[in-house]
Amino acid sequence: MTGYIIRRILQLLPVLLISSAGIWAMIYAVPGTPIGALVGENATPEQVQAAIQRVGLDQPMLVQFWAWLKSALVGDLGRSIFSRDPVFDLIMGRAPATLQLGLGATLVGLILGIPVAVLSALYPNSWLDRSLSGWSALALGVPTFWLGILLILLFSVELRWLPSASTYVSIFESPWGAIRNTFLPALTLGVYVSGIFARFLRASLLSEMKADYVRTARSKGLKERDVVGRHVFRNALLPFVTVVGLMMAAFIGGTVVTEAVFTYPGIGRLLIQAITQRDYPLIQGVILFILVVHVVINLMVDVLYAYIDPRIEYS
Amino acid sequence: MSEPVLSVRGLEVTFTGGGRPVPAVRGVDFDVYPNEVLGIVGESGSGKSVTSLAVTGLLPETAKVQGSIKLADVEVTTADREVLRQMRGQDVGMIFQDPTTTLNPVFTIGRQVTEGQVAHGQIPAGNARGRGIELLREVDIPDPTGRVVQYPHQFSGGMRQRAVIAMAMAGRPRLIIADEPTTALDVTVQAQVLSVLAKRQADTGAAVILITHDLGVIAEVAHRVAVMYGGRIVETGPVHEIFKRPQHPYTVGLLQSLPRIDAAEERLVPIRGQPPNPARLPTGCTFHPRCPIGRDRERCRTEDPALREVVEGHRSACHCVEEVAALLADTATPARAPATVAPQAAAAQAPLLAVDKLKVHFPIKAGILRRRVGWVRAVDGVSLTVNAGETVGLVGESGCGKTTTGRAIMGLIKATGGSVRFDGQEVTRLSPGELRKARRNMQYIFQDPYSSLNPIKTVGDIVAEPLHIHGIYEEMGGAKRIAELFELVGLPRTVLGRYPREFSGGQKQRIGIARALALQPRLLILDEPVAALDVSIQAQIINLLQDLQKELGLAYLFIAHDLSVVRHISDRVAVMYLGKIIEESEKTTLYETPVHPYTQSLLSAVPVPDPDARHTRRRIVLEGDIPNPSKPPPGCYFHPRCFRASDRCRVEEPAFTPYPGLPTRTACHHAGPLGASS
Numbered sequence: 001m002t003g004y005i006i007r008r009i010l011q012l013l014p015v016l017l018i019s020s021a022g023i024w025a026m027i028y029a030v031p032g033t034p035i036g037a038l039v040g041e042n043a044t045p046e047q048v049q050a051a052i053q054r055v056g057l058d059q060p061m062l063v064q065f066w067a068w069l070k071s072a073l074v075g076d077l078g079r080s081i082f083s084r085d086p087v088f089d090l091i092m093g094r095a096p097a098t099l100q101l102g103l104g105a106t107l108v109g110l111i112l113g114i115p116v117a118v119l120s121a122l123y124p125n126s127w128l129d130r131s132l133s134g135w136s137a138l139a140l141g142v143p144t145f146w147l148g149i150l151l152i153l154l155f156s157v158e159l160r161w162l163p164s165a166s167t168y169v170s171i172f173e174s175p176w177g178a179i180r181n182t183f184l185p186a187l188t189l190g191v192y193v194s195g196i197f198a199r200f201l202r203a204s205l206l207s208e209m210k211a212d213y214v215r216t217a218r219s220k221g222l223k224e225r226d227v228v229g230r231h232v233f234r235n236a237l238l239p240f241v242t243v244v245g246l247m248m249a250a251f252i253g254g255t256v257v258t259e260a261v262f263t264y265p266g267i268g269r270l271l272i273q274a275i276t277q278r279d280y281p282l283i284q285g286v287i288l289f290i291l292v293v294h295v296v297i298n299l300m301v302d303v304l305y306a307y308i309d310p311r312i313e314y315s
Numbered sequence: 316m317s318e319p320v321l322s323v324r325g326l327e328v329t330f331t332g333g334g335r336p337v338p339a340v341r342g343v344d345f346d347v348y349p350n351e352v353l354g355i356v357g358e359s360g361s362g363k364s365v366t367s368l369a370v371t372g373l374l375p376e377t378a379k380v381q382g383s384i385k386l387a388d389v390e391v392t393t394a395d396r397e398v399l400r401q402m403r404g405q406d407v408g409m410i411f412q413d414p415t416t417t418l419n420p421v422f423t424i425g426r427q428v429t430e431g432q433v434a435h436g437q438i439p440a441g442n443a444r445g446r447g448i449e450l451l452r453e454v455d456i457p458d459p460t461g462r463v464v465q466y467p468h469q470f471s472g473g474m475r476q477r478a479v480i481a482m483a484m485a486g487r488p489r490l491i492i493a494d495e496p497t498t499a500l501d502v503t504v505q506a507q508v509l510s511v512l513a514k515r516q517a518d519t520g521a522a523v524i525l526i527t528h529d530l531g532v533i534a535e536v537a538h539r540v541a542v543m544y545g546g547r548i549v550e551t552g553p554v555h556e557i558f559k560r561p562q563h564p565y566t567v568g569l570l571q572s573l574p575r576i577d578a579a580e581e582r583l584v585p586i587r588g589q590p591p592n593p594a595r596l597p598t599g600c601t602f603h604p605r606c607p608i609g610r611d612r613e614r615c616r617t618e619d620p621a622l623r624e625v626v627e628g629h630r631s632a633c634h635c636v637e638e639v640a641a642l643l644a645d646t647a648t649p650a651r652a653p654a655t656v657a658p659q660a661a662a663a664q665a666p667l668l669a670v671d672k673l674k675v676h677f678p679i680k681a682g683i684l685r686r687r688v689g690w691v692r693a694v695d696g697v698s699l700t701v702n703a704g705e706t707v708g709l710v711g712e713s714g715c716g717k718t719t720t721g722r723a724i725m726g727l728i729k730a731t732g733g734s735v736r737f738d739g740q741e742v743t744r745l746s747p748g749e750l751r752k753a754r755r756n757m758q759y760i761f762q763d764p765y766s767s768l769n770p771i772k773t774v775g776d777i778v779a780e781p782l783h784i785h786g787i788y789e790e791m792g793g794a795k796r797i798a799e800l801f802e803l804v805g806l807p808r809t810v811l812g813r814y815p816r817e818f819s820g821g822q823k824q825r826i827g828i829a830r831a832l833a834l835q836p837r838l839l840i841l842d843e844p845v846a847a848l849d850v851s852i853q854a855q856i857i858n859l860l861q862d863l864q865k866e867l868g869l870a871y872l873f874i875a876h877d878l879s880v881v882r883h884i885s886d887r888v889a890v891m892y893l894g895k896i897i898e899e900s901e902k903t904t905l906y907e908t909p910v911h912p913y914t915q916s917l918l919s920a921v922p923v924p925d926p927d928a929r930h931t932r933r934r935i936v937l938e939g940d941i942p943n944p945s946k947p948p949p950g951c952y953f954h955p956r957c958f959r960a961s962d963r964c965r966v967e968e969p970a971f972t973p974y975p976g977l978p979t980r981t982a983c984h985h986a987g988p989l990g991a992s993s
Contacts, residue, residue, distance in 0.1 A: 212413065213420075216411060216419075216482075219483075220403065220430060221400050221403035221405065221431055221434055221435055223400065223434065226434065231419050234419075235419070235420070308421065309420065309421055310421060310466040310468070311420055311466070
């Protein structure tokens with residue numbers, strides 16, 4: 001297993017290299033430069049030229065890329081063109097907040113989604129199944145910004161239980177403060193993703209229910225609860241954890257709309273800000289971060305596979 | 316006799332899900348007693364599996380069950396869910412067909428074997444492991460302590476099925492229902508599993524219902540037999556009576572359509588037509604459209620015959636039961652003259668296909684850098700020839716490399732070494748374009764007629780496709796040629812515009828054969844062409860293949876695991892074990908006087924459809940399983956399972972050489988007929 005993880009991490013390097021080159025090419029394809037915004041509307045051509053030289057935009061593209069790559073390898077992602085802060089620090093300042101929201105949202109999604117799926121699969125095509133499917137469709141269909149506003153109206157404006165604008169409070173410093181501040185955005189995202197989780201898991205459970213080992217389990221005289229809850233559930237988890245991993249990676253990579261509704265200080269808002277300012281080093285850094293999150297979570301999902309299914313051996 | 320364990324009366328099962336109700340079981344009565352094996356025989360759709368699921372209350376909710384099923388003290392048809400759950404595992408245990416899918420892949424064998432007893436409170440969960448070890452030991456699984464914590468994928472097929480038997484028997488139920496328990500297993504493993512089942516039955520005194528399509532297995536183990544057709548029992552009686560004096564035309568048909576390993580028949584007598592679709596059953600006697608007696612009789616067409624006693628304990632549902640005996644006599648003489656193509660004449664010329672020391676090795680990769688750490692020697696030096704107009708059978712158990720051999724000859728898999736010459740031309744080193752041309756003369760027919768036809772094309776287009784690929788559709792006669800091909804394989808030309816799903820398994824295999832014949836090949840490589848078919852249909856396809864061979868002068872390489880079918884169709888037979896041919900001979904010699912111990916064991920393990928043979932035939936039950944082809948044993952690959960193995964066999968690999976006095980070649984240090992040296 002250790003050998004497998006090392007190999008996967010080694011395979012990660014070319015992936016990151018190719019993707020970061022892609023990110024570079026993409027940004028240069030976008031019209032406009034950050035210089036105008038940097039020096040102001042009334043700058044003289046000399047001032048513009050000086051600014052270009054200062055941030056290195058006069059160098060050939062490959063040289064810029066190579067310089068960036070060399071420093072990126074040692075964790076130096078350059079400095080933001082605007083704030084002059086190191087990009088790495090800016091991202092790490094936002095990452096814990098995003099991580100906390102992403103994990104919270106996934107947790108809410110699982111808590112809501114799994115029971116819905118199991119109940120649906122126990123009584124397929126019953127009125128219960130139909131109403132639960134309706135619920136999933138609703139959870140998927142309501143736009144998150146709209147649900148977020150509704151939740152703020154209910155919990156912050158009407159009931160005055162929770163703050164309407166969330167700030168980041170670490171769960172390790174103040175668990176209660178963290179829950180108060182993360183609950184509403186996590187619920188907003190969690191409801192949405194519970195719809196996805198419920199649909200996937202229901203389909204996965206129902207297809208597993210047709211497997212031969214289910215008939216065997218019944219023929220032994222097991223309770224239906226155990227047949228579905230143990231035998232079927234564990235097998236149905238395999239495709240399900242892939243979906244959970246994908247959604248979790250998406251959340252940790254930043255959720256622009258929900259962060260905006262709750263003014264939550266996450267990666268998504270950092271990226272939007274960087275894009276509107278054409279802050280190239282910051283854009284590159286954030287996208288690289290999102291990429292790394294996806295790759296790491298994929299690796300975790302693959303490792304989890306081996307724990308769920310003994311047939312999978314990574315050697 | 317004592318009280319029956321199970322008593323079924325007037326059982327009717329109708330599926331009501333969507334559309335018209337489908338009667339799957341229509342009035343079935345039977346009893347099963349302790350210590351007895353009741354064999355239920357029937358083809359697909361006969362209602363045999365539905366009957367067994369009804370007995371255990373495991374039918375889906377769309378099934379409507381009427382009549383009475385009394386198992387132990389439970390009336391299954393009216394009992395509530397909890398009573399049925401208590402009954403399953405305690406009063407009745409089930410063994411299903413495919414042990415690769417009936418066990419849950421993510422739980423240990425030990426847990427699955429004992430889980431039923433834990434659920435019924437027969438043993439505390441803390442004792443489950445010890446009990447698991449005990450149960451595995453009872454079914455002869457070596458090293459039960461180590462095995463109990465393993466997962467199903469770490470068990471071989473035969474061990475899995477023994478674990479399933481242990482599981483079904485764990486709660487010492489009074490009734491065991493075994494639904495095709497050995498159909499997915501190799502013959503030598505089948506023999507092991509049947510003997511374990513018999514031993515456990517003797518230990519517990521349980522009653523056993525054995526459901527199978529295999530008349531050999533029935534003759535081997537059943538005491539009484541019920542033959543099902545169209546959702547009813549059409550004949551039932553003691554096993555000797557059924558095989559010696561069958562009283563129903565369908566039973567006679569089944570026995571006659573079966574190729575036999577212990578005799579050389581010239582031609583099989585198939586049952587005409589198809590088994591009935593339960594949704595569209597014929598009127599009157601459901602067998603009348605296929606019956607040689609009642610096909611044109613008014614009474615058979617209109618009146619469903621009752622099951623009535625013919626001799627004591629022997630009942631038949633036939634209006635014309637007194638005419639059945641004549642059917643048997645009719646076929647004592649061969650229905651047709653023997654084949655006139657003489658392979659000897661062909662043998663004088665150069666062989667059509669000559670395979671020499673063919674090797675196919677697959678690399679095993681491991682480690683961080685995925686380096687090659689070994690080879691799986693799937694095919695390891697196979698040499699064989701096929702002459703024009705001749706059939707060569709290639710037999711062996713699963714994993715022996717017979718399919719890989721066939722595919723490598725076709726060029727579908729790249730050969731690692733050796734040569735394949737077709738009509739004098741070396742084909743292993745051809746470019747893809749040249750290979751495609753060479754393949755026109757060599758066609759492959761796959762096992763599974765269900766998945767080898769593209770479902771979104773009409774069958775006419777499917778058969779025409781090879782002609783289009785080679786750009787010779789018009790040249791070969793276009794639509795007219797396609798229609799001819801359909802007639803050649805016994806299908807009317809009116810079906811050309813239909814889609815594969817509208818055809819039965821046997822018809823699909825006919826379409827597959829028509830497609831292979833489109834390019835006028837000279838050699839067909841047939842990979843298990845009848846393995847997925849019912850007995851009566853299998854006989855039709857075998858006869859078709861024999862007729863086509865005579866008509867078109869085709870050569871066949873017939874790859875199969877069924878030794879009886881291979882004996883029937885082949886001129887010469889080669890036996891494979893772990894990637895090598897270990898014995899090859901003219902058919903009759905190989906079957907009558909095998910000289911290699913593996914061939915001898917293999918032949919002795921095949922169940923013969925004759926209940927008398929139970930006591931007279933000598934049985935060699937092989938120990939263990941086929942070794943892993945990536946780690947073959949040193950010396951002779953067969954020595955760990957061989958009853959003649961000596962020290963020499965453990966170190967020195969035997970050469971494949973002619974055996975003196977017989978037209979046989981074999982690879983064994985101690986080759987010789989049975990009885991000569993053992």
